[in-house]
Amino acid sequence: MRRKALHRRAFLHSGATVAIAGPVVAAPALAQSAPEIRWRMASSFPKSQETLYGAGQTLCAYLAEATDNKFQIQTYAAGELATSRQALDVVASGAVECAHTPLSFHTGKDMTLAFGTGLPFGLNARLQQSWWAHGGGSKIVNDALKAFGAYGIPAGTTGPQMGGWFKKEINSLDDLKGLRFRINGLGGPIFARVGAVPVDSPHADVLAALESNAIDGAEFLCPHDDERLGLFKAAKLNYGPCWWESAGMVHLLVNLEKWNGLPKAYRAALAHACDAVNLGVLAKYDAINPAALKRLAAAGTVIRQFPQPMLEAFYRAAVEHFGEIAAKDAKFKKAMESANGFLKDHIPWLQASDQPSDAFQIAINGRA
Amino acid sequence: MRRKALHRRAFLHSGATVAIAGPVVAAPALAQSAPEIRWRMASSFPKSQETLYGAGQTLCAYLAEATDNKFQIQTYAAGELATSRQALDVVASGAVECAHTPLSFHTGKDMTLAFGTGLPFGLNARLQQSWWAHGGGSKIVNDALKAFGAYGIPAGTTGPQMGGWFKKEINSLDDLKGLRFRINGLGGPIFARVGAVPVDSPHADVLAALESNAIDGAEFLCPHDDERLGLFKAAKLNYGPCWWESAGMVHLLVNLEKWNGLPKAYRAALAHACDAVNLGVLAKYDAINPAALKRLAAAGTVIRQFPQPMLEAFYRAAVEHFGEIAAKDAKFKKAMESANGFLKDHIPWLQASDQPSDAFQIAINGRA
Numbered sequence: 001m002r003r004k005a006l007h008r009r010a011f012l013h014s015g016a017t018v019a020i021a022g023p024v025v026a027a028p029a030l031a032q033s034a035p036e037i038r039w040r041m042a043s044s045f046p047k048s049q050e051t052l053y054g055a056g057q058t059l060c061a062y063l064a065e066a067t068d069n070k071f072q073i074q075t076y077a078a079g080e081l082a083t084s085r086q087a088l089d090v091v092a093s094g095a096v097e098c099a100h101t102p103l104s105f106h107t108g109k110d111m112t113l114a115f116g117t118g119l120p121f122g123l124n125a126r127l128q129q130s131w132w133a134h135g136g137g138s139k140i141v142n143d144a145l146k147a148f149g150a151y152g153i154p155a156g157t158t159g160p161q162m163g164g165w166f167k168k169e170i171n172s173l174d175d176l177k178g179l180r181f182r183i184n185g186l187g188g189p190i191f192a193r194v195g196a197v198p199v200d201s202p203h204a205d206v207l208a209a210l211e212s213n214a215i216d217g218a219e220f221l222c223p224h225d226d227e228r229l230g231l232f233k234a235a236k237l238n239y240g241p242c243w244w245e246s247a248g249m250v251h252l253l254v255n256l257e258k259w260n261g262l263p264k265a266y267r268a269a270l271a272h273a274c275d276a277v278n279l280g281v282l283a284k285y286d287a288i289n290p291a292a293l294k295r296l297a298a299a300g301t302v303i304r305q306f307p308q309p310m311l312e313a314f315y316r317a318a319v320e321h322f323g324e325i326a327a328k329d330a331k332f333k334k335a336m337e338s339a340n341g342f343l344k345d346h347i348p349w350l351q352a353s354d355q356p357s358d359a360f361q362i363a364i365n366g367r368a
Numbered sequence: 369m370r371r372k373a374l375h376r377r378a379f380l381h382s383g384a385t386v387a388i389a390g391p392v393v394a395a396p397a398l399a400q401s402a403p404e405i406r407w408r409m410a411s412s413f414p415k416s417q418e419t420l421y422g423a424g425q426t427l428c429a430y431l432a433e434a435t436d437n438k439f440q441i442q443t444y445a446a447g448e449l450a451t452s453r454q455a456l457d458v459v460a461s462g463a464v465e466c467a468h469t470p471l472s473f474h475t476g477k478d479m480t481l482a483f484g485t486g487l488p489f490g491l492n493a494r495l496q497q498s499w500w501a502h503g504g505g506s507k508i509v510n511d512a513l514k515a516f517g518a519y520g521i522p523a524g525t526t527g528p529q530m531g532g533w534f535k536k537e538i539n540s541l542d543d544l545k546g547l548r549f550r551i552n553g554l555g556g557p558i559f560a561r562v563g564a565v566p567v568d569s570p571h572a573d574v575l576a577a578l579e580s581n582a583i584d585g586a587e588f589l590c591p592h593d594d595e596r597l598g599l600f601k602a603a604k605l606n607y608g609p610c611w612w613e614s615a616g617m618v619h620l621l622v623n624l625e626k627w628n629g630l631p632k633a634y635r636a637a638l639a640h641a642c643d644a645v646n647l648g649v650l651a652k653y654d655a656i657n658p659a660a661l662k663r664l665a666a667a668g669t670v671i672r673q674f675p676q677p678m679l680e681a682f683y684r685a686a687v688e689h690f691g692e693i694a695a696k697d698a699k700f701k702k703a704m705e706s707a708n709g710f711l712k713d714h715i716p717w718l719q720a721s722d723q724p725s726d727a728f729q730i731a732i733n734g735r736a
Contacts, residue, residue: 033436034402065636066434068401121729124722126494126527126654133648134655159494160721223717241725268433269637275644280501286494287502287710290717303720311728342655347733349591349658352671353528354492355726357609358718360679361489365715 033263039073041252042091044084044101046204047077049225051288052250055156055281056100059252062273071266073098091253092148098254100155103141104185111325112144115335116152118247120187120318123343125159125282128247135342140335151259155274156281158222158248159289163240163306165210165231166217170239170306173313182206182218187244193317203229210234219244222285223292232301239304243314250281401631407441409620410459412452412469414572415445417593419656420618423524423649424468427620430641439634441466459621460516466622468523471509472553479693480512483703484520486615488555488686491711493527493650496615503710508703519627523642524649526590526616527657531608531674533578533599534585538607538674541681550574550586555612561685571597578602587612590653591660600669607672611682618649 041060045053053075060073082090087099088106103116115137118128131137132154145152164170164181177195188198199215209215211234218235219242220226232238252274259267297303306314326333409428413421421443428441450458455467456474471484483505486496499505500522513520532538532549545563556566567583577583579602586603587610588594600606620642627635665671674682694701 062636062640066633066640068631068633121732124726124729126650129647130651130654133651160725163720240720241728242721243725243728246722246725263436265434265436268430269640272430272434272637272640272644275647276640279497279643279647282494283498283501286498286714290713293717293720294713297716303716305724315728315732343729344733345658345662346654347730348665348671349661350726351730351734352531352608352661353610354614355730356673357528357611357614358492358723358726360609360611360683361492361711362715362719362723364489364683365712366719 033265034067034070035263037071037262037266039071039097039258040081041073041075042078042081042087042096042099042101043075044078044087044099044105046079048204048228049221050228051224051281051284052100052156052158053077055250055277058280059100059155059273059277062276063270066269066273067266071269075100088148088150088253091150091255094149094255094257096255097258098252100250100252102185102248102250103152107186109148110144111329111332112335113141114186115339116141116251117185117249118245119322119336119339120190120244121315122246123339124246125157125248127343127346128249129154129157129278130346131339131342132249136338140338144331145253146256149256150253151256152251152253153271153274154249154278155252156250156277158245158250159282159285161222161242161245161248162219162226163238163242163304164217164219165226165235166237166239167210167235168216169237170304170310172307173310179217180215182209182215183244184219185245187219189321190244190314190317193321194313207231207234221248222289223296224285224288227292227296232296232299236300237302237304238296239306241305243306243311243318249278401633402435402438403631405439405630405634407439407465407626408449409441409443410446410449410455410464410467410469411443412446412455412467412473414447416572416596417589419593419649419652420468420524420526421445423618423645426648427468427523427641427645430644431638434637434641435634439637443468456516456518456621459518459623462517462623462625464623465626466620468618468620470553470616470618471520475554477516478512479697479700480703481509482554483707484509484619485553485617486613487690487704487707488558488612489683490614491707492614493525493616495711495714496617497522497525497646498714499707499710500617504706508706512699513621514624517624518621519624520619520621521639521642522617522646523620524618524645526613526618527650527653529590529610529613529616530587530594531606531610531672532585532587533594533603534605534607535578535603536584537605538672538678540675541678547585548583550577550583551612553613555587557689558612558682558685561689562681575599575602589616590657591664592653592656595660595664600664600667604668605670605672606664607674609673611674611679611686617646 041056043053043056047053056075060075064072078084081096085105087101090096091099103113107114123131142152173194180197180199181191182199182201184200191198203220206218207230210218220229326336409424411421411424415421424443428443432440446452449464453473455469458464459467471481475482491499510520541562548565548567549559550567550569552568559566571588574586575598578586588597694704
C-alpha cells in the first residue's frame with residue numbers, strides 16, 4: 001500500500017503536464033481525508049501469551065481492513081519496542097504511537113489508572129464495561145491519562161481470572177502466614193496485609209520458581225493461560241474465586257496528540273475496532289477457559305474455594321488498603337466512590353436477574 | 369454526499385477532454401473502493417422503545433463516521449417500511465437492504481432462528497456472544513438465514529430481562545391455571561404447557577389490557593423498558609428470573625446479495641459498527657436497569673422469585689417443548705445440542721469464577 005501511494009505520487013509528478021483541474025484537485029482532497037498512516041503498537045504481552053498478544057494483532061487487522069489498508073498499525077511484542085511496564089512511557093513520550101496494555105501495570109505513575117483494569121473486589125467484566133461507558137469510568141480514567149498525554153480505549157477484557165495455585169491446603173489465614181505467593185498487580189498488598197509474602201516476578205519465571213520452591217504459590221491469569229504456563233505441573237490445588245481480578249480490562253493507549261491529529265473517520269474506525277476486540281476477547285476466553293479447566297482437572301488439578309471467613313478477611317484488608325490510598329489521593333477517592341457506587345446500585349438487579357438464573361443453570365447442569 | 373458524488377461524476381464527464389492516463393484511471397479506482405452507498409434499515413422497534421430503536425440509529429451513525437459519510441444507512445422505525453414481524457421478509461425480497469430485529473420474531477419461518485436471540489433456559493448474554501463467535505452459533509444461524517437470502521450480525525444484546533408482572537401472588541402452578549399472560553416470543557408455549565393462557569399482543573396494547581383485566585399478567589422487556597411502558601401502574605408483583613429470555617440478542621440482517629456486493633472495507637466497517645453497538649447496548653442496559661428498578665420499587669413494585677419447584681416445572685416443560693420440535697427438525701436439534709453443550713461445558717468455570725465472586729458481592733453489598 002505504501003508502495004502504491006508513492007507510485008501514484010511519482011506518476012502524478014511526471015505525467016501531469018497538461019493539467020485538468022478536476023482530478024488534480026480531487027486527488028489531494030481524497031488523500032487528506034484518507035491519508036496513508038503507519039503506526040507501531042507496543043504490546044505489553046509476549047507472543048507466547050497468544051490470546052492477548054493476538055488481540056493486538058486482531059485490532060490492527062480490523063483497522064486495516066476497515067480503512068482499505070490505508071491506516072495500518074504494526075504490533076510489536078513486549079520487549080521489542082518497550083518492556084511490558086514501559087508501554088505508557090513510550091506512548092507518553094511519543095516514541096511509539098500506541099500501546100496495548102493493562103492499566104494496572106502503570107499504577108506506579110498514578111493509582112487511579114487501576115480503575116481502567118478493575119480493582120480487587122471490584123466490578124465484574126460486564127459491569128466494568130458498563131461503568132466505563134455509562135458510569136463515568138471513561139472520563140475518570142482518561143482524565144488521569146491526560147497527564148501523560150495519552151488516550152485510552154478498552155480493547156480486550158479477559159473476564160474472571162483463575163485463583164491461586166498452591167502446593168498445600170489453604171484453610172485459614174494461618175496457612176498464608178509467611179507464604180511466598182507470586183502475584184502481579186493490585187492484589188499483592190492485600191495478600192501482604194493478611195500475612196503472606198507477595199512476590200512480583202515475570203510470569204515466564206513462575207513455573208521454575210514454583211518447582212524449585214523459591215515460591216510456595218502463584219497466580220497468573222485464567223485456566224487457558226495458566227495451563228499454557230504449566231503451573232499445574234508444580235501445584236495441584238487451585239483456589240478461587242480470583243477476587244483480585246474480576247474484570248481484567250486491557251486498553252489501547254494512544255498518544256494524545258497523535259489521536260487528536262487523526263482524521264475523524266480514522267478515529268471512528270480505530271474506536272470501533274477496539275470495541276470489536278473488546279467484545280471478542282471476552283467471548284474467546286469464555287469459550288476456551290472451560291475446555292482448559294476440563295483438561296486441568298484431567299491432569300489432576302483440584303479446584304477449591306477460599307472459605308468464606310478468608311474471603312471476608314481479604315475483603316476487609318482490601319477496604320483498608322484502598323481506604324488508606326483514598327485518604328491521601330482525592331482523585332483515587334472519587335474514582336473509588338464512583339466504581340463502588342455503581343456496583344452497589346447494580347446488586348439488586350443482579351439479584352433479580354442473572355444471579356438466580358445462573359444459580360438455576362448450575363443446579364440443573366452443574367453436577368455430573 | 370449523494371450530491372457531491374453526482375457532481376464529481378458530472379465534472380469528469382464534461383471536463384476530461386485531454387485525457388491523462390494517471391488521474392483518470394486513478395479516480396474510478398478510488399471511487400470503486402469507496403463508493404457512495406445509501407441504504408435503508410427497517411427497525412423492528414418503534415421510536416418509543418428508545419434504547420433498541422436508538423441502537424439502530426447509533427449503528428448507522430458509527431458506520432457513517434467510520435466511512436467519512438460515504439456509506440450511510442437511514443433507520444426507519446417499525447411500521448414505516450415494514451412491521452416488526454416483516455423485517456426478515458423485506459430483507460429477503462431485497463425491498464430493503466437491511467433490518468434491525470430480534471430473530472425470535474421470525475421463528476414462524478424457521479425455528480432454528482430462535483438460537484440467534486437465545487432460547488428459554490438458554491445462554492446468558494455473555495455466553496450467547498461466546499457461543500455465537502466461538503461455539504458455532506454464527507454458522508448455525510447464518511446457515512438458516514441463507515435460505516432467506518440474508519446475513520446476520522449481532523447488533524445489540526439486552527442482557528437479562530425482567531420477569532412477569534402479576535396482580536396476585538404466584539406461589540405454585542395452580543396460580544397460573546387459566547391465567548391470561550401476555551408474553552411474546554418463545555416462552556409462550558412453555559406457559560401454555562403449565563396451564564396458563566399465553567396472549568401475544570403488541571406491547572403498545574399491554575398496559576390497557578392489564579388495566580381492563582383483559583389479561584391477568586404480562587411480560588415485556590427489562591426494568592427500564594417496562595417502566596416506560598407503565599406496567600407497574602396496573603400490576604404490583606414482578607416475578608423473576610426471566611427464564612424465557614436470558615440473552616436477548618438482536619441482529620442486523622443484511623440482504624445477502626447486497627452484503628456480498630459491498631466493498632471489503634465497508635463489510636468490515638459495518639461488522640465493527642455492529643460489534644460496537646452489541647457491546648454498547650448491554651453496557652447501557654446494565655447501567656439504566658438498576659436505576660429503573662430503584663424507581664419501580666419506590667413506586668410500589670415488589671420483586672419476587674418464582675419458587676424453585678415452579679422453575680423446575682417450567683424447565684421440564686421447556687425441555688419437552690423443544691424436544692418435540694427437535695424430534696421433527698434435525699437442523700433445530702443440531703442447534704440445540706450445540707447451544708446446550710456449550711452451556712453445560714461452561715458451568716464448571718462459572719462455578720469457579722463469577723458465581724462465587726458475584727455471590728460474595730451480593731453478601732457484602734446486597735442487603736441494606
